[in-house]
Amino acid sequence: MSSDLWTTRAELYRDSEAHREGADLELFVQWATGAGTALDVATGGGHVARRLREAGVEVVTSDPAPGMQPDVICRAEHLPFADGAFDVVACRIAAHHFEDVGAAVAEMARVSGGLVLVSDNLFVSSEGEQADRLRDPTHVRNYSEVEWRRFFAGAGLRIEHAVRLVHSVAFEPWLERTGCVGEEAGRVRALLADRVEDGRLALPRIVLNGAK
Numbered sequence: 001m002s003s004d005l006w007t008t009r010a011e012l013y014r015d016s017e018a019h020r021e022g023a024d025l026e027l028f029v030q031w032a033t034g035a036g037t038a039l040d041v042a043t044g045g046g047h048v049a050r051r052l053r054e055a056g057v058e059v060v061t062s063d064p065a066p067g068m069q070p071d072v073i074c075r076a077e078h079l080p081f082a083d084g085a086f087d088v089v090a091c092r093i094a095a096h097h098f099e100d101v102g103a104a105v106a107e108m109a110r111v112s113g114g115l116v117l118v119s120d121n122l123f124v125s126s127e128g129e130q131a132d133r134l135r136d137p138t139h140v141r142n143y144s145e146v147e148w149r150r151f152f153a154g155a156g157l158r159i160e161h162a163v164r165l166v167h168s169v170a171f172e173p174w175l176e177r178t179g180c181v182g183e184e185a186g187r188v189r190a191l192l193a194d195r196v197e198d199g200r201l202a203l204p205r206i207v208l209n210g211a212k
Contacts, residue, residue: 039088039112062074096120109157135180167203
């Protein structure tokens, strides 16, 4: 993932309706209630950190892109924190950009003293993956629930909750946020036509709560 590219997108993601709210974000806040400290991995627009701070949690943010203004600039696969440094480690709508999701989940488990919370879009089809890569070349891959369970098991995490939901986003702003226009945008529209209704794209998503 190009940190320079994400730096240019930073303000768009801070203002993004699709990222600013959602049922998965509400679950994160619910599950983190009572925690003293949290790490927000690949914080992006900072929406997880904002909501957890509002709930009284002390949050450190990390991201590889300086423009996202994280507390610590680092990749999810290499978190420069001590074992068990945080009560909760959270990562929302970012793992599909990671080069090695298994390594990232293992790192999140290592620096967590208790809970690891992850939310990300689910694999739907090869056409869906093609559309995601056309829209955003930094997209690596979405994963299935079975794959996510393997990542958590491989990191020594016991899944306490696995919630599947559908996140609806305004389709055209979703395209514009990554600068996808012209012919490529047309190809994305064609590939995802069966998932768009009334101008909104349905994004199947999984939200996981893993305990050490």
